[in-house]
Amino acid sequence: MIEVRALSKRFGSHVVLREVSLQIPQGQTTYIIxxxxxxxxxxxxxxxxxxxxxSGSILIDGQEVTHFTRAQWFALRRRFGYVFQGAALFDSLTVFENVVLPLYEHDVRDRELLHAEARRALSAVGLLPPLEEQHTELFRREYEQLCSKYPSALSGGMRKRVGIARALVGAPEYLFYDEPTSGIDPVTSEQIDQLIAELAQRLRVTSVVITHDLVSVFRVAQRVALLEEGRIVFDGSPQELLSSPEPIVQRFLERYRLPWAE
Ligand SMILES: Nc1ncnc2c1ncn2[C@@H]1O[C@H](COP(=O)(O)OP(=O)(O)OP(=O)(O)O)[C@@H](O)[C@H]1O
Ligand SMILES: [Mg+2]
Structure with a gap:
């Protein structure tokens, strides 16, 4: 479980986080909107x-990590998978190189292991057939073709999936997604939402998802926290969000209207 306690951060005179406190329960999917x-x-x-x-602190599984050294963070990050805002693939690296990058950074060099992890992750995000169908010659060609592609040859939705595959290598316990559905059409967004929910269930990971998209929240979230000018102004279930009497929450729901709330 992750616990954020009274976390504050400013850049110069610009205060960005004001005593943010938030609990991210184990095994659940928490959305931050x-x-x-x-x-x-x-x-x-x-x-x-x-x-x-x-100021403030962060506890991960009860351990205070705020004062961790670089080496301690490096070790801890093996347990994390991070999907960056905008997928953020490296254009000069192939799909394979992008996906196994976190392992490479942790000094894994065994080609067979890297390929096994890439196959598992790319299959988990639906870019390759399931593992049990991966021993045919046809699969081998499909895998090689996909792996040698560069991000510029992929659609927006595929890039998002490769970004998620990269977060899955090394079997993380925590998955963090920063705007995983921004900039793609509603149908592809729904598929990515389904993927996030399915991965959470199947891999029993704790997921944290940042989004603007209220539709995604009501599709997938078990918990939701609303951040407004660096403060948590709501923290609860999606149903509680809908019925919250807080004016700030009501204003947010009105501005980011749900399509079925017309
Ligand atoms: N490294 C930095 N140096 C200075 N200011 C920063 C830095 N990172 C973020 N900020 C500022 O902090 C504020 C919050 O940024 P942040 O990226 O967390 O917003 P966000 O809620 O993720 O927005 P978006 O939905 O557009 O991604 C912004 O005003 C941003 O300019
Ligand atoms: Mg952002």
Whole structure:
């Protein structure tokens, strides 16, 4: 379980997080929503150790990690999978190289192991057939073709899936997604939502998803937190979000209207 306690962060005079406290329960899928610039990505970057807070703390499985050294963070990050905002694949690397990058960074060089992990992850995100269908000659060709492609040859939806596959290598316990459905059409978004829900169930991971998309929240989230100007103004179930009397919550729901709430 992840516990964020009174986390504050400013960049120069710009205060971005104001005493944010949030619990991310084990095995559940928690969505963090909020307007652009409300501090969602900054919060997530603190949880994975890419930013250090000015004050406050983060506990991961009961252990205070805020003062971890680089080496300790490096070791901890093996348990995390991170899907960056905008998928963020490296254009100069192939699909295979992009997917196994986290393992490579952790000094895994065994080609067979890297390929086994790539096959597992690409199959988990639906870009390859299931593992039990992976011993045919046809599969081998399909795998080689996909692996040698560069991101520029992929559709937006495929790039998102490759970004998720990269987060899955090394069997993480925690999956973090930063805007996994932004910039793709509603049908592809729904498929990505289904994938997030399915991975959470099948792999029993704890997932944290950042989004603007209320439709995704009501499709997948078990918990939802609303961030507004660096403060958590709501934390509860999606149903509680809908019925919250808080004016800030009501305003957010009105602005980011659900299509069926017309
Ligand atoms: N490294 C940084 N240096 C200075 N300011 C930063 C830095 N990172 C983020 N900020 C600022 O912090 C604020 C919150 O940024 P953040 O990226 O968390 O927003 P967000 O809620 O993820 O928005 P979006 O939905 O557009 O992705 C913004 O005003 C941003 O300019
Ligand atoms: Mg962001």
């Amino acid at each position: 909020g307007r652009s610039g409300s501090g969602k990505t900054v919060l997530l970057k603190h949880i994975v150790g890419l930013l250090r807070p000015d």
